[in-house]
Amino acid sequence: MFEIVGKKELTHLVWQIEIKAPRIAKKRKAGQFVLLRMNEQGERIPLTIVNSDDEAGTITVIVQEVGKSTSILGGMKVGSSILDVVGPLGMPTHIENYGTVVCVGGGIGTAVTYPIGAALKEAGCKVISIVGSRSKDLLILEDEMRGVSDELHITTDDGSSGHHGFVTDVLGEFIKEGLKIDLVIAVGPIPMMRAVSEVTRPSAINTMVSLNPIMVDGTGMCGACRVTIGGENKFVCVDGPEFDGHLVDFEELVMRNRSYFKEEKMAVEEYTYHEGTRCYDKKGDD
Amino acid sequence: MDPKEIRERMKIPRQPMGEQPPEERVKNFYEVPLGYTPEQAIEEARRCIQCKNPICVGGCPVGIDIPWFIRLIAEGKFVEAARKLKETNGLPAVCGRVCPQEDQCEKVCIIAKKGESVSIGRLEKFAADYEREHGEVTIPVMPNATGKSVAIVGSGPASLAAAGDLIKMGHKVTVFEALHKAGGVLVYGIPEFRLPKKIVDAEVDYLERMGVKIEYNAVVGKLDTIDELLNEGFDAVFVGSGAGLPYFMGLPGENLIGVYSANEFLTRLNLMRAYEFPEYDTPVLNGDNVVVIGGGNTAMDAARTAIRLCPDEVSIVYRRSREELPARVEEVHHAEEEGVNFRLLNNPVRFIGDKEGRLRAVECVKMELGEPDDSGRRRPVVIEGSEFELPCDVAVISIGNGANPLIPQTTPDLKLNKWGNVIVDEETGRANKKGVFAGGDIVRGGSTVILAMGDGRKAAASIDEYLKTGKW
Ligand SMILES: Cc1cc2nc3c(=O)[nH]c(=O)nc-3n(C[C@H](O)[C@H](O)[C@H](O)COP(=O)(O)OP(=O)(O)OC[C@H]3O[C@@H](n4cnc5c(N)ncnc54)[C@H](O)[C@@H]3O)c2cc1C
Ligand code: SF4
Ligand code: FES
Numbered sequence: 001m002f003e004i005v006g007k008k009e010l011t012h013l014v015w016q017i018e019i020k021a022p023r024i025a026k027k028r029k030a031g032q033f034v035l036l037r038m039n040e041q042g043e044r045i046p047l048t049i050v051n052s053d054d055e056a057g058t059i060t061v062i063v064q065e066v067g068k069s070t071s072i073l074g075g076m077k078v079g080s081s082i083l084d085v086v087g088p089l090g091m092p093t094h095i096e097n098y099g100t101v102v103c104v105g106g107g108i109g110t111a112v113t114y115p116i117g118a119a120l121k122e123a124g125c126k127v128i129s130i131v132g133s134r135s136k137d138l139l140i141l142e143d144e145m146r147g148v149s150d151e152l153h154i155t156t157d158d159g160s161s162g163h164h165g166f167v168t169d170v171l172g173e174f175i176k177e178g179l180k181i182d183l184v185i186a187v188g189p190i191p192m193m194r195a196v197s198e199v200t201r202p203s204a205i206n207t208m209v210s211l212n213p214i215m216v217d218g219t220g221m222c223g224a225c226r227v228t229i230g231g232e233n234k235f236v237c238v239d240g241p242e243f244d245g246h247l248v249d250f251e252e253l254v255m256r257n258r259s260y261f262k263e264e265k266m267a268v269e270e271y272t273y274h275e276g277t278r279c280y281d282k283k284g285d286d
Numbered sequence: 287m288d289p290k291e292i293r294e295r296m297k298i299p300r301q302p303m304g305e306q307p308p309e310e311r312v313k314n315f316y317e318v319p320l321g322y323t324p325e326q327a328i329e330e331a332r333r334c335i336q337c338k339n340p341i342c343v344g345g346c347p348v349g350i351d352i353p354w355f356i357r358l359i360a361e362g363k364f365v366e367a368a369r370k371l372k373e374t375n376g377l378p379a380v381c382g383r384v385c386p387q388e389d390q391c392e393k394v395c396i397i398a399k400k401g402e403s404v405s406i407g408r409l410e411k412f413a414a415d416y417e418r419e420h421g422e423v424t425i426p427v428m429p430n431a432t433g434k435s436v437a438i439v440g441s442g443p444a445s446l447a448a449a450g451d452l453i454k455m456g457h458k459v460t461v462f463e464a465l466h467k468a469g470g471v472l473v474y475g476i477p478e479f480r481l482p483k484k485i486v487d488a489e490v491d492y493l494e495r496m497g498v499k500i501e502y503n504a505v506v507g508k509l510d511t512i513d514e515l516l517n518e519g520f521d522a523v524f525v526g527s528g529a530g531l532p533y534f535m536g537l538p539g540e541n542l543i544g545v546y547s548a549n550e551f552l553t554r555l556n557l558m559r560a561y562e563f564p565e566y567d568t569p570v571l572n573g574d575n576v577v578v579i580g581g582g583n584t585a586m587d588a589a590r591t592a593i594r595l596c597p598d599e600v601s602i603v604y605r606r607s608r609e610e611l612p613a614r615v616e617e618v619h620h621a622e623e624e625g626v627n628f629r630l631l632n633n634p635v636r637f638i639g640d641k642e643g644r645l646r647a648v649e650c651v652k653m654e655l656g657e658p659d660d661s662g663r664r665r666p667v668v669i670e671g672s673e674f675e676l677p678c679d680v681a682v683i684s685i686g687n688g689a690n691p692l693i694p695q696t697t698p699d700l701k702l703n704k705w706g707n708v709i710v711d712e713e714t715g716r717a718n719k720k721g722v723f724a725g726g727d728i729v730r731g732g733s734t735v736i737l738a739m740g741d742g743r744k745a746a747a748s749i750d751e752y753l754k755t756g757k758w
Contacts, residue, residue, distance in 0.1 A: 023504075023509050024509070027508065027509055027510075037466060041559075041565060041566045041567055042567050043558065043566075043567040043568040043569075044568075068567055083466070084466040084502070084503050085503060086465075086503035086504075086505060087505075087508065088509075089505065089508060216550060216553055216554060216558070216568075217465065217474075217553060219464045219530070219690070219692060220530070220531055220690060220691060221474075221530035221531065221532070221549055221553070221690065222532065222547060222549045222550035223532045223534065223546075223549065223550055224546075224550045226541060227541075228541060233534060233536075233540075233541070238691065238692065238695075252541055252643075255542075255543065255642070255643035256541060256543060256643070258543070258642070258643075259543045259544075259571070260569045260571075263563065263564075263569035263571075264569070266564060267563075267564050267567060267569070270564045
C-alpha cells in the first residue's frame with residue numbers, strides 16, 4: 001500500500017499528488033514513470049514521476065481526470081492509500097550538458113517537461129522553455145518551470161496569457177532567427193509533439209518526445225505499448241518513453257491510443273452512475 | 287507383487303475423469319476437469335503394478351517416487367501421498383494439472399505397452415487437492431536460521447521451487463516480483479479454467495507461512511540491481527525472471543487495433559480479469575471473429591479463453607499440419623470440443639484494417655508440406671496464388687517468447703547466449719557471476735513448469751552448498 005501524503009489541484013481536474021514510496025524515490029531519475037493500480041478491480045495506469053524527495057521518501061505525480069482510473073485517483077484523499085505503485089520504469093532521460101536546450105511543455109505534458117528541464121539545468125545546459133496551454137487558467141507549473149529555465153515563454157491558444165498561438169510559433173521564430181539549438185525536448189498532446197518534430201525536421205535539430213501509449217505490465221512482457229520508431233517495433237515501457245521525434249509514427253500512436261475508446265466511455269458512465277456522490281468526497285481535500 | 291495380482295490389476299480399466307461438458311464450460315471460466323472421487327482415485331491407483339524398477343520415475347523430470355505415492359493413494363492414505371509428492375515436487379496441485387504427462391511419466395509407464403498408462407497426473411492432482419481441501423497442509427518444523435540470505439528475482443515456478451527449498455534449509459529468502467501477484471506465467475498466462483488461481487495463491491501463501499518474504503511491485507534492475515542486492519546484504523541471488531518478451535511477426539498491419547500478443551491478451555484476461563469488465567477496470571476487445579496464430583499450448587489457451595467471451599467464431603491459424611501441432615493433444619482436443627476452428631496449413635501474410643485502424647481481416651496463404659527440414663518436420667511451402675482474406679476483428683499472435691531483457695540490461699557482466707538467455711552451468715545452475723544462479727525460462731527459453739521447478743530445486747541445492755562452503 002502506498003499512502004497519499006499530499007494533494008493539490010493545479011487547475012480544473014488536474015491534481016498534483018505526493019505518494020509515499022521510499023524505494024522508488026531513492027532510485028528514480030528524470031524521465032521515468034510509475035504504474036499505479038488504485039484498488040483490487042483497478043487497471044494499471046502509467047504516470048510520469050514529476051519529482052521525488054529521497055529524504056521524505058515521496059514521489060510526485062500529476063494526473064488529469066480523463067477516464068475512470070484517473071478520476072478515482074483524482075478523488076482519493078490525503079491519508080488514503082493506492083494499492084500498487086511500481087517503478088521507476090522506463091529509461092531515464094539521457095542528461096548531459098548539451099548546450100542550448102529548448103524544453104517544450106504542452107498542457108499537462110509540462111508535468112513531464114519540468115523534471116527533465118530541471119535535470120538539464122543542473123547539468124549546465126542553457127534551458128529555454130516554452131509552455132503552452134489552451135488558456136491561462138489551464139497553465140500548470142509556470143513558477144516551477146521559470147525556476148529551472150534561463151528563459152520562459154508562455155503561449156495560450158486564446159491569448160489569455162503570453163503569446164497568442166501555439167508553442168510551435170515561438171519555436172519556429174527561434175529557428176528563423178538562427179538561434180543555435182542543440183536539443184529540443186517536447187512533451188504534450190500528440191499533435192503538439194508531432195508539430196514540434198515537423199518544425200525542427202528541416203534544420204535537423206535533435207528532437208526528443210516522450211510517448212504515452214496504453215500499457216499493461218510496464219516490464220516488456222505484453223507488447224501493448226509497442227510503437228513504430230523509424231520502421232522498427234519498440235516497446236515504450238522498456239525502450240522509452242523518450243524517442244527521436246523525427247522517427248516516431250505519430251499517426252499509429254494516435255490510432256492505438258483509441259483502442260478502448262468505447263470501453264472507456266462505458267466505464268466512465270458506469271462509474272459516474274454508481275458513484276454519483278463522488279463530488280462530495282472531493283471537498284476538503286484541497 | 288504376485289503375477290496373479292498383476293493380472294487382476296491390469297484388467298482394471300483406466301478411470302475416466304469427469305469434465306464440464308463443452309456446451310456448459312464455454313460459458314464460464316471454471317476448471318474443466320472435475321477431478322477424481324476418492325473411490326475413483328483408489329481404483330486408478332490400483333492399476334499401478336508397483337514395478338521394482340519403475341521406468342515412470344525416469345520419465346519424470348524431477349524424479350518423483352511415483353509408485354510410492356500411488357501406493358499410498360491405493361491404501362487410502364491421501365494426505366501421506368501428498369506429502370510424499372511434496373518431498374520432490376513443491377507444487378503437485380499445479381503440476382498435476384499442467385504437466386505434459388503424456389510425454390513424460392505416462393509415456394513410459396509399463397502399463398502403456400499393453401493399454402492405457404496409469405493416470406499419474408490425475409492422481410497427483412487428486413492427492414494434492416485432497417490435502418489442501420481437507421486443511422491438511424501443515425508447516426514443517428523449520429531448522430535453525432543459518433544467518434544467510436538469498437534474493438530471488440521473479441516468482442514463477444522456478445523461483446517458487448527455489449524459495450521453498452531454501453527456506454527449509456534455514457536461509458532467509460526474499461522474492462522480488464515485478465507484478466502485483468506471485469506465480470509468473472501461472473497467474474498471468476495459464477487460464478483459470480486450466481489452473482484455478484486459488485491453487486497458486488494457496489501455494490504462495492504456504493511459502494509465506496514458512497517465512498518466505500515476497501516483495502511485490504519490485505522490478506529488480508529498476509529498484510535494486512543484482513549487484514546492489516549482492517552488495518546490500520544478500521549472499522546469493524537466484525534469477526527466475528522468465529521468458530516474458532513476446533515475439534511479433536513483422537507483418538504489415540501488426541500494430542492495428544485488435545492485434546494482440548498472446549501475453550497481452552492472456553494477461554488482460556487472467557491477471558487483470560478483463561472478462562469481468564466493467565466490474566474490473568481493464569478492458570479487452572470482444573471480437574466477433576477471433577484468429578489465433580500459432581499451434582502451441584499458449585495458442586490453445588488464447589483460443590479457449592477467446593471462445594469463452596462468446597464470439598461468433600474462433601480460429602487457430604497454423605502453418606503446418608495437425609501432426610506437427612506442438613500443443614498437448616489433450617489441449618487440442620479440448621479446444622476442438624469447445625468449437626475452436628483449426629485452419630491448418632494456413633499462414634498469415636498481412637493484417638488489414640478499416641479507416642479507424644481497427645483490424646477487419648487477416649490475409650493468409652495456403653501451405654503444403656514439402657521436404658523435411660533440420661528438425662525432421664516437413665517444411666511448409668506456400669501454394670502460389672492461394673491468398674485469401676479471413677475476416678476477423680481480434681487476432682492473437684502466439685508464436686513464442688524471448689528472454690525478458692530487464693535483468694540482462696541492468697547486469698551487463700552476466701553472460702548470455704545469442705537469444706539473450708542466461709548461460710548457467712547445467713549441474714549447479716551457476717551463472718558466470720559470483721553468487722548468481724539462474725533457472726527456468728530465462729535460461730531455457732520457453733519451456734515447462736516442471737523443468738523450471740527442477741531448475742529451481744537444483745539451484746537451491748547448489749546455493750546451499752555455496753553458502754556453506756563459500757566456494758565458487
Ligand atoms: C500461456 C502459457 C501456457 C503454458 N502452459 C504450460 C503448460 O500447460 N504446462 C507447462 O509445463 N508449461 C506451460 N507453459 C510454460 C511455463 O509456464 C513456463 O515454462 C514456466 O512458467 C517458466 O517458469 P519461470 O519460473 O522460469 O518463469 P515465469 O513463470 O515466466 O515467471 C517469471 C516471473 O518473473 C517476473 N520478473 C521478470 N523480470 C523481473 C524483474 N526484473 N524483477 C522482478 N520480477 C521479474 C515476472 O513478472 C514473472 O512473474 C505455458 C506458458 C504460457 C505462456
Ligand atoms: S511404470 Fe506405471 S505401473 Fe510401473 S510404477 Fe510407474 S506408474 Fe506404476
Ligand atoms: S506495457 Fe507491456 S510491454 Fe510495455
